[in-house]
Amino acid sequence: xxxxxxxxxxxxxxxxxxxxxxxxVGLPPLVGIFDPxxxxxQNTYSEDRNPPxxxxxxxxxxxxEVSYDRHLVPHLFAENEADLYRAQGYVTASHRLWQxxxxxxxxxxxxxxxxxxxxxxxxxxxxxxxxxxGAETKLAFLERSxxxxxxxxxxxxxxxxxxxxxxxxxxxxIEYKLLDYRPEPWSPYKSLVFLMNMAETLSGDSDFAxxxxxxxxxxxxxxxxxxxxxxxxxxxxxxxxxxxxxxxPRPPRLTYPDSGLIAKALPGKEPGYGSNNWAxxxxxxxxxxxxxxxxxxxxxxxxxxxxxxxLSTPDFSVKGGSLPGALGVVIGFNxxxxxxxxxxxxxxKDWYKISFKDSSRKEYLxxxxxxxxxxxxxxxxxxxxxxxIDTVIYTHYGPVVYDRNFMMERKPVDFxxxxxxFEASNEQRTFLQLNKGRDHxxxxxxxxxxxxxxxxxxxxxxxxxxxxxxxxxxxxxxKGQGKYLxxxxxxxxxxxxxxxxxxxxxxxxxxxGFVQSANQHSASENYPYYVFADxxxxxxxxxxxxxxxxxxxxxxxxxMALQLDNFDMHASETLPFLLASLDSSYFTAxxxxxxxxxxxxxxxxxxxxxxxxxxxxxxHHLEQRLFSTWDGRGLPxxxxxxxxxxxxxxxxxxxxxxxxxxxxxQETARYWVNLGFEGMVEEMEARQILPDSLHWAAYKGTAVxxxxxxxxxxxxxxxxxxxxxxxxNATSDDWGxxxxxVVEMGEPIQAYGVYPGGQSGNPGSRFYDDLLxxxxxxxxxxxxxxxxxxxxxxxxxxTFKPD
Numbered sequence: 001x002x003x004x005x006x007x008x009x010x011x012x013x014x015x016x017x018x019x020x021x022x023x024x025v026g027l028p029p030l031v032g033i034f035d036p037x038x039x040x041x042q043n044t045y046s047e048d049r050n051p052p053x054x055x056x057x058x059x060x061x062x063x064x065e066v067s068y069d070r071h072l073v074p075h076l077f078a079e080n081e082a083d084l085y086r087a088q089g090y091v092t093a094s095h096r097l098w099q100x101x102x103x104x105x106x107x108x109x110x111x112x113x114x115x116x117x118x119x120x121x122x123x124x125x126x127x128x129x130x131x132x133x134g135a136e137t138k139l140a141f142l143e144r145s146x147x148x149x150x151x152x153x154x155x156x157x158x159x160x161x162x163x164x165x166x167x168x169x170x171x172x173x174i175e176y177k178l179l180d181y182r183p184e185p186w187s188p189y190k191s192l193v194f195l196m197n198m199a200e201t202l203s204g205d206s207d208f209a210x211x212x213x214x215x216x217x218x219x220x221x222x223x224x225x226x227x228x229x230x231x232x233x234x235x236x237x238x239x240x241x242x243x244x245x246x247x248x249p250r251p252p253r254l255t256y257p258d259s260g261l262i263a264k265a266l267p268g269k270e271p272g273y274g275s276n277n278w279a280x281x282x283x284x285x286x287x288x289x290x291x292x293x294x295x296x297x298x299x300x301x302x303x304x305x306x307x308x309x310x311l312s313t314p315d316f317s318v319k320g321g322s323l324p325g326a327l328g329v330v331i332g333f334n335x336x337x338x339x340x341x342x343x344x345x346x347x348x349k350d351w352y353k354i355s356f357k358d359s360s361r362k363e364y365l366x367x368x369x370x371x372x373x374x375x376x377x378x379x380x381x382x383x384x385x386x387x388x389i390d391t392v393i394y395t396h397y398g399p400v401v402y403d404r405n406f407m408m409e410r411k412p413v414d415f416x417x418x419x420x421x422f423e424a425s426n427e428q429r430t431f432l433q434l435n436k437g438r439d440h441x442x443x444x445x446x447x448x449x450x451x452x453x454x455x456x457x458x459x460x461x462x463x464x465x466x467x468x469x470x471x472x473x474x475x476x477x478x479k480g481q482g483k484y485l486x487x488x489x490x491x492x493x494x495x496x497x498x499x500x501x502x503x504x505x506x507x508x509x510x511x512x513g514f515v516q517s518a519n520q521h522s523a524s525e526n527y528p529y530y531v532f533a534d535x536x537x538x539x540x541x542x543x544x545x546x547x548x549x550x551x552x553x554x555x556x557x558x559x560m561a562l563q564l565d566n567f568d569m570h571a572s573e574t575l576p577f578l579l580a581s582l583d584s585s586y587f588t589a590x591x592x593x594x595x596x597x598x599x600x601x602x603x604x605x606x607x608x609x610x611x612x613x614x615x616x617x618x619x620h621h622l623e624q625r626l627f628s629t630w631d632g633r634g635l636p637x638x639x640x641x642x643x644x645x646x647x648x649x650x651x652x653x654x655x656x657x658x659x660x661x662x663x664x665x666q667e668t669a670r671y672w673v674n675l676g677f678e679g680m681v682e683e684m685e686a687r688q689i690l691p692d693s694l695h696w697a698a699y700k701g702t703a704v705x706x707x708x709x710x711x712x713x714x715x716x717x718x719x720x721x722x723x724x725x726x727x728x729n730a731t732s733d734d735w736g737x738x739x740x741x742v743v744e745m746g747e748p749i750q751a752y753g754v755y756p757g758g759q760s761g762n763p764g765s766r767f768y769d770d771l772l773x774x775x776x777x778x779x780x781x782x783x784x785x786x787x788x789x790x791x792x793x794x795x796x797x798x799t800f801k802p803d
Contacts, residue, residue, distance in 0.1 A: 046766040047072055047095070051796045056803035059086055059158050064800040066091060069793050071781065072759035072767040075310040075319075077788040081432075082155045084311055085327050087800050089159025089186070092307060096324040096761045097163065098173035099303045101183050102707060104190045104325065107131045107197035112382040114179050120380065120388060127378040128392050128401040131200060134422050135192040141424035142188075149429050153188035156327050160186035173761060175708070194325035195428065199421040201298070202453035205349035206534040208415075209638040211256075211485040216632065221657060225640040225648070228532060229525050234545045236344075236456055236470055236517045237505040238524035244503055247528025249496055251478040257353045257487040274519030274537055275342035275737075276544060276563065276728060277458040279466035284513040286553040289746035292460035293559050294331055294340025295737035297730045300704040302714060302769060304757030306739045310786060311435065317785050318435040319751065321739045328431045331739060333751055335785065336438040337461045338743040342517045344454035344470050345533040348420040350481075350495075352397050352488030356414060361393050361400075365489040371396070397488060398422055416488060418495070420473045425451030440465045440508060447471045448501060456517035462745045468515035470505035470522045473498060477530045499529055514548045517541070518728075538643040539569040539726040556750060559742045564778045565728040571615050572603040574646040578618060581673040591681060593691045605729075607697035607722040614680060616699070616724070621679025626672045629660050642726060649673070697721055701733050704756050704772060706763075714763040719756075719776045740780065752780035 048068070057064075062079040064087040069075070074091050078084035093100065105111055109126035111119035142150050164183050176182060214222050275296040282288040298305055303324075310319040311329060320332015331340050356373075357363040363370040376399075378390040393400040397418040402408055426449035433446030443459050447469055454472030459465070475482075475495035486493040505523050507515060518541035522531050547562055579599060587595065594614055601611035619642070627639055640648070648655060653669035660667040684694070697720045706714040723729030723736070730736060741753040756775040760767035774781065 045762075045764060047760060047762075048767075048795050052798055053796075054799050054801060055090075057086065057090060057159065057162055057800045058803040059155065059162075060800060060802040062802070065788050066798045066800065067786065067788070067790070068795045068797070069786075070795050071308075071771065072795070073308045073310070073783070074759075075312070075786045075788075077312045079313065081152060081313060084313055085152050086155040086159040086162075088309065088311060088322075088327065089156035089161075090163045090800070091159075092309075092322070092324050093160040093163040093186075095759055095767075096303055096307055097160070097167075097183060098175045099707065099761050100160070100186070100194075100325045102175070103197060104193050107193050107200070109378070109380065112380055112388075114181050114383060116383040117385060120382060123380050124378075124388075124390055124406055125401070127380070127390060128399055128406060129200065129417065130399040130401075130419070130422060131193060131196040133376070133394075133399065134196045134199075134419075135189055137422060138192050138196075138425065139189050142192075142426060142428075145424075146426060146429060149426070149432070150188055152432070153191055153327060153428065156191065157186040157188055174763065175711075178711075191326055191428065194323070196421060198323070199453040202343045203349050203419065203421065204345065204533065204535050205347070205351070206638050207349075207351040207482070207485050209636050210483055210534065212632070212635045213637045214484060216635070216637075217630070224652075224655070225644055225657065226534075226638070227644065229521065230538070230644065230647075232542070233521050233525075233538075234542050235521045235524045236468060237507050237522065237527075239507075239526075242503075242526070242528060245528070246500070246503065248476055248530040249478050251480055252492050254490070254492055256484050274345070274540075274730070276516075276518045276540060276730075277340035277342045277456065278514055278516035278544060278548060279338075279340075279458045279460040279468070280548065280554050280559075281466050281509065281513040282464055284548075284552060284554050285744075286555050287744065287746055289462075289744050290460040290464060290466050291554060291556065291559055291742065291744045292333070292338040292340055292458060292466075293563055293742045294342075294458065295563050295740045296331065296341060297736055298738045300702070300734055300736050300738065300756055302704050302706050302716070302757050302763075303761035304738065304755050306755045306757075307759065308753065308755070308783065312785075312788070316436045319783060319785050320741065320753070321755070326431070327428060328435045330431050331741060332435075333743045333745075333749060333785075334435060334437070335462075335749070337434075337443060337459065338745060338749075338751075339434055339437075339443065339460075340458045340741065342456045342458075343519055344456050344472060344517075344522060345519050345535055345537075346454040346470075346472060346474060346522065347482050347532045347534070348452060348454060348472065348474065350397075350418045350486060352395075352416045352418065352486050352493065354395055354397075354400060354414040354416050354488045361414070364395060366396070367489070367491045373400075395488065415485070419452075420454075420475065421452040423451055423473055425449065425473060427451065439463060440467055443467065444469075444506075456519075456522075458515060458517065460743070460745050462747070462749070465509060466515055467506065467508040468517060470517075474504075474529070475499075477532075479530045480532075481530065483532060503529070512549065516544050516548060518544055534638060535641075537726070538641065540728050540730060543567060543569050543728055556742055556744050556752065560740075560752070560778075560780060562728065563737070563740055563742070564723075566605045566722045566724075568603045568605045568612065568615070568724065568727050570642050570646065570726050571601075571605075571612075573643075574619070574649075575601070575603070575615055577646075577650050578673050578677075581670045582677055583670075583674050586674065586677060594681065594684065597691050605696055605722050605724045605727055607695060607720050609696050609722075610691050610694040612696040612722075612724065613694055613699035614684075617680040617683050618676050620676075621683070622672050622676025625675045625679060626658070629662065630657070696724075700724065700731075702731055702736065703734060704769075705734065716769060716772055719772070721776050740775070741783075742780065749784065751783045751785075753783045754780045 065077040067075045109123035112123050277294040279292045306321040309322045318329045318334040320329040355365040374394045376392045380388040395416045397416040400414045400416045403414045430450040451473035457469045459467040476497045519537040520541035521536045597610045605612040649669040702719045703717040723731035739755045744750040754775045758767045758770045
């Protein structure tokens with residue numbers, strides 16, 4: 001029955017695949033897809049069906065033992081690191097090859113080769129943002145500075161390529177068959193492109209949207225609606241004294257360039273997304289052992305972003321979440337330490353308006369002189385069509401991303417991107433050193449090579465230490481620098497250097513007994529360097545800080561409960577005001593059924609409740625109707641965060657931004673509260689839903705979609721989960737905790753983890769999404785370190801032998 005269901009769900013996917021794959025030559029080879037020896041039937045299997053007991057792997061110096069547990073998590077035991085990473089490449093590719101390659105193709109700007117012209121705008125933007133340029137720069141740097149690492153990266157690539165060579169066409173992942181293409185060889189360069197793509201995903205920028213807003217509404221609106229350090233901030237690192245005097249220079253007197261009201265560039269990501277991590281000292285735990293927790297929040301996809309794995313040599317044994325395409329374990333633990341990551345959300349992308357001498361764009365103005373640019377021709381192959389040649393100009397800042405040929409509708413304007421990810425750095429080394437770390441000193445040495453994307457790295461050790469570091473390569477800026485579009489001809493807008501390593505934001509063993517981060521502001525206001533981002537979180541981090549301050553005798557179970565906490569702090573600080581501001585005329589019999597649900601709510605966004613949906617709808621319609629009266633001229637703008645708007649509604653109800661130009665009277669906050677309520681009621685009536693049948697999980701509609709969203713047959717929708725944006729359990733419709741991990745650093749170490757998916761990238765495998773229901777129900781798997789001799793819970797074993 002399973003395969004019959006798979007067959008029928010596949011039919012819909014085939015229709016999408018045909019649409020994506022149509023070209024001048026014709027349709028994909030559907031006969032081949034249905035071929036019983038090479039087609040999709042070859043993908044209707046699970047990896048535990050007749051698994052190989054021995055595999056030959058070229059380049060190995062000694063055998064590598066691989067034990068797979070009942071969830072297909074591999075445990076690799078090798079005699080040395082080169083053999084270990086060679087085997088890691090093979091094993092990862094055997095389960096996630098298409099995902100690895102597709103993500104790198106996307107980052108390289110090469111999707112048009114697979115799906116045709118529909119992907120051309122995306123490919124052009126990726127090329128112009130310089131992800132390939134950045135990867136090439138990093139590879140050249142690593143070949144000079146860390147050739148041993150490059151050798152290990154090549155070993156990983158050799159393992160991937162060995163799997164590709166050994167795989168028959170009929171055994172390839174089904175996505176290759178549906179889209180009609182073949183995998184390419186892997187290389188260290190591709191691993192670096194993958195890491196550049198992670199930097200792009202986690203590095204927000206809102207310079208254009210901020211510039212538009214300031215130009216349209218003025219500096220006073222900017223200061224009030226986008227405070228850089230709002231009241232009540234609980235920073236990641238806070239100190240009364242920093243122990244050094246250096247800091248950001250005073251801002252110069254200058255004029256920002258006119259943006260020309262940028263019409264095409266997109267605004268940055270919405271505040272509230274992100275991740276949580278914390279480490280608790282033994283002084284606050286029931287066992288006396290430190291406990292570390294981490295749940296990074298990213299897009300929910302199948303195959304999952306994360307791939308669980310254990311990597312062992314005689315010198316170390318590490319386990320946790322790896323990223324298919326990169327070496328080692330990225331978030332995890334070994335016999336001595338554990339670590340976890342959240343995005344630090346520092347502004348490390350800046351945009352410069354470039355003034356070229358003439359239409360050839362061979363020279364641009366800088367510091368009163370004309371200096372030479374360089375040109376990079378990007379050849380984009382398009383399935384079934386002629387190649388597209390894009391000309392990308394590079395300045396000393398970086399690539400000119402938006403210009404007369406792209407996004408600017410032939411306007412004579414040019415905007416160059418400067419980004420820390422273009423700098424020489426060694427993030428891959430960071431993770432390999434963390435994998436082998438034994439104490440806090442090793443942790444600091446490991447993260448010293450890390451640059452981008454900026455991360456809050458929590459740490460706990462078996463010896464009792466806990467720590468937090470805000471790690472990255474951070475430019476020194478004067479106050480306000482980088483917030484708006486800058487003049488590329490004026491050197492005063494250049495970055496002022498780099499924050500020294502000794503001045504980075506770090507703490508170890510604080511008196512409060514814990515460290516924590518959730519994408520909030522990095523530092524207390526007295527930190528001498530300018531720190532800015534447009535999307536700092538304000539609710540999740542305060543809830544975590546509040547709970548950790550209150551909690552004593554903390555256990556693994558209470559830590560899990562905090563990761564799954566559904567308390568909506570935004571609602572608790574806003575809903576009482578909304579209800580109190582509601583005009584008496586709305587208290588009618590038809591409306592009371594909604595009001596009573598809200599009035600009786602205790603602010604937990606549990607999946608079966610109606611109130612979280614009602615509050616979300618009310619707030620959404622309030623925002624939508626208010627912002628629609630701000631004359632944005634159809635331009636991308638940044639809008640106030642939830643906590644700012646909530647504060648303004650309550651503290652400055654007669655502020656000018658609450659006036660509706662369409663009415664004769666001066667409107668106040670109460671006017672928008674009531675309009676938002678009307679919108680909520682209208683939405684519920686349009687849905688023809690009753691209060692007792694309204695459930696938050698169904699309203700929110702959390703889905704874990706295939707990486708190609710139209711492949712619905714390979715996705716899971718309407719999961720019964722609570723939480724939401726700005727909630728500790730930050731599970732929205734398509735974003736959430738992609739890897740939950742809790743580790744108690746005792747003897748022995750107790751570790752638990754889960755993620756929304758499965759180890760296999762094959763939709764026909766029982767391991768494709770077998771962990772999804774476990775994740776959705778808030779349960780965890782025991783993921784302790786294993787020995788090579790362990791047999792309990794082992795599904796099968798494979799030995800890699802030298803070829």
